Amino acid sequence: MAEDASLDDFLDSSESEDEGGDGMSAGDGTAETESEAPDADASTDAVEPAVTTYAWSPEGAACAECGEVVERRWTQDGVLVCGACKSW
Ligand SMILES: [Zn+2]
Structure with a gap:
């Protein structure tokens, strides 16, 4: 009984975490941090390697x-x- 309850909890929370994490937290945070400062440097490197x-x-x-x-x-x-x- 205890195991059943915790398994349900686990499945529920992992599902909602998947949806939330995919769209928002991890991806956006990393992209913003990387595109802010080194953007100019990165494109310069690409043109003149x-x-x-x-x-x-x-x-x-x-x-x-x-x-x-x-x-x-x-x-x-x-x-x-x-x-x-x-x-x-
Ligand atoms: Zn020539």
Whole structure:
């Protein structure tokens, strides 16, 4: 009898905890904390991952030297050039 009662209690509470926790507490709290401060840093890292100053355009962009449309370009003398024009 005691076990039956506690099992029911457990099932009930775990169900309501699931619904509440999913939408509100854990997910929102973590997302807000992470998106507030390091957002700018994170996007900068995504665009310029390495020491090399480098730009990546998913749709491609024209090289400043030869005009070839490439996805990845590197900064050279203040302009963005393709890998072939970049002096390594
Ligand atoms: Zn080029």
